[in-house]
Amino acid sequence: MSAIAAEKKLARRTVERGSNGERTKDLLFRSALLLCLLVAVAFLGALAVTTLSDGVGRLSGEFLTGEPSRLRTDSFGIRPALIGTLYLMVLVAAFIVPVGVASAIYLEEYADGTKWWNRAIETNIQNLASVPSVVYGILGLAFIVRGPVDIFGLGVGQPTLLAGALTLGLLVLPVVIIVSREAIRAVPPSIREGSLALGATQWQTIWKQTLPGALPGIATGVILALSRAIGETAPLILVGAVANLRFNPEIDGPFSALPALILSAVGEPKPEFQSIAAAAIIVLLVILLLMNSVAILLRNRYETKW
Numbered sequence: 001m002s003a004i005a006a007e008k009k010l011a012r013r014t015v016e017r018g019s020n021g022e023r024t025k026d027l028l029f030r031s032a033l034l035l036c037l038l039v040a041v042a043f044l045g046a047l048a049v050t051t052l053s054d055g056v057g058r059l060s061g062e063f064l065t066g067e068p069s070r071l072r073t074d075s076f077g078i079r080p081a082l083i084g085t086l087y088l089m090v091l092v093a094a095f096i097v098p099v100g101v102a103s104a105i106y107l108e109e110y111a112d113g114t115k116w117w118n119r120a121i122e123t124n125i126q127n128l129a130s131v132p133s134v135v136y137g138i139l140g141l142a143f144i145v146r147g148p149v150d151i152f153g154l155g156v157g158q159p160t161l162l163a164g165a166l167t168l169g170l171l172v173l174p175v176v177i178i179v180s181r182e183a184i185r186a187v188p189p190s191i192r193e194g195s196l197a198l199g200a201t202q203w204q205t206i207w208k209q210t211l212p213g214a215l216p217g218i219a220t221g222v223i224l225a226l227s228r229a230i231g232e233t234a235p236l237i238l239v240g241a242v243a244n245l246r247f248n249p250e251i252d253g254p255f256s257a258l259p260a261l262i263l264s265a266v267g268e269p270k271p272e273f274q275s276i277a278a279a280a281i282i283v284l285l286v287i288l289l290l291m292n293s294v295a296i297l298l299r300n301r302y303e304t305k306w
Contacts, residue, residue, distance in 0.1 A: 055278030063279060068244040068261065073272040078280055080245040081261040084161065085230060085287070087249060088257060091165030092172070092229050097222055099169075100176030101211075104218075107177070108184045109206055129174035137238030140167030145239050159240020161255035167235045172225035179221025183214035216302040223295035227288055233259035258284045 066077020103125075111118040144163045187210050195205040211218075242256045243264030249255035258280055265277035 051278045051281050054275050055280075055282045058275050058279035059282065064283070067246045069246075070244065070268075073270065073276065076272075076276050078258065078261060078283065080248055081243075081256040081258045081280070082283065084241075084245070084249040084256045085258045085284075087161055087251070087255070088165050088168060089226050089230060091162065091251070092169045093222065093226060095166065095169035096173050096176045096225065100173055100222070101180050101218060103177045104180030104184055105206060105211075108181050109202070109210070125174045125177055129178060132234075133171055133232050134234040134238070136167055136171040137235035140164075140170070140235055140239045159255075160253060161249050161251050164236050164239050164241060164255055164257070167239050168229040168232060171232065171235060172229045175225045175228070176222055179225070180214070180218045183217025183221065184210060186217060187213040216299050219302075220295045220299045223291050223298070227291050227295075230288060230291070231259060231284065233263055236260050237263070 062075065063077055064082065065079050066075055067079060068081070069076055107118070107122060107125075111121075113119065140163065144166055145159050191209050191213060192205050195209045196202070200208070236257050237260060240254070241260040242254050243260045245254060245256035262277050262280045262284070265273040265280065
């Protein structure tokens with residue numbers, strides 16, 4: 001009996017020693033994660049404080065409604081770039097919502113996963129979601145702006161607002177498709193089965209049951225995709241965004257956007273342009289925060305608990 005008791009005691013000590021070692025590793029890992037988080041938040045806070053201190057003094061009604069000027073920095077305005085940014089978001093949403101949701105419905109509800117072409121489409125969509133934005137800018141420049149075919153009347157060699165919107169739409173379209181598929185997949189199969197059992201067709205089931213249940217997730221994904229598109233600079237520069245446009249942009253004409261204006265202002269040698277860039281960054285951050293707030297409200301208000 002004493003030998004058995006000694007073996008049990010030794011085994012208990014071994015388990016306790018192993019548990020202590022695992023707890024120590026877990027504590028060290030969590031501490032490292034917390035340290036990385038604190039460093040990231042510290043850098044972000046420093047950038048935010050610097051931007052606010054440099055740009056708050058520039059914010060005014062004249063700054064939001066005026067026109068840009070390289071000579072008169074005291075009356076510098078961002079109206080064309082601000083209007084161009086809002087136009088871009090509206091056009092991008094008009095492109096990615098029907099195309100992205102329709103693609104997600106096909107892949108999730110109709111496509112046969114055993115077919116090689118459907119698997120190839122899914123793989124390519126997942127890969128395209130991680131392609132750098134500058135690549136989309138090059139493709140937009142080559143096939144939309146300077147393409148051999150006059151796509152939607154854009155005009156060969158014409159950098160227009162619609163060309164920029166299509167380029168940004170292609171950039172965030174894979175994200176919208178992936179998020180929409182996840183939202184559709186989250187609807188319980190019993191909802192579909194009950195609808196079909198009552199005599200509804202597959203399309204009626206999708207339109208009346210599946211899509212309403214997935215709508216909060218789809219809307220959140222679309223707004224977050226637009227939040228990414230609103231801050232992209234490289235695609236807009238490549239497709240011909242004008243930094244200091246002095247008139248309101250039109251769909252089939254030259255355009256400007258806040259990211260292009262900020263990049264141009266940061267590169268100016270005059271110190272006054274640094275405060276202009278900081279103020280434009282604040283305006284862009286406010287728009288971004290408003291969009292994210294709308295996404296959170298939609299998710300919390302209309303999210304369905306299955």
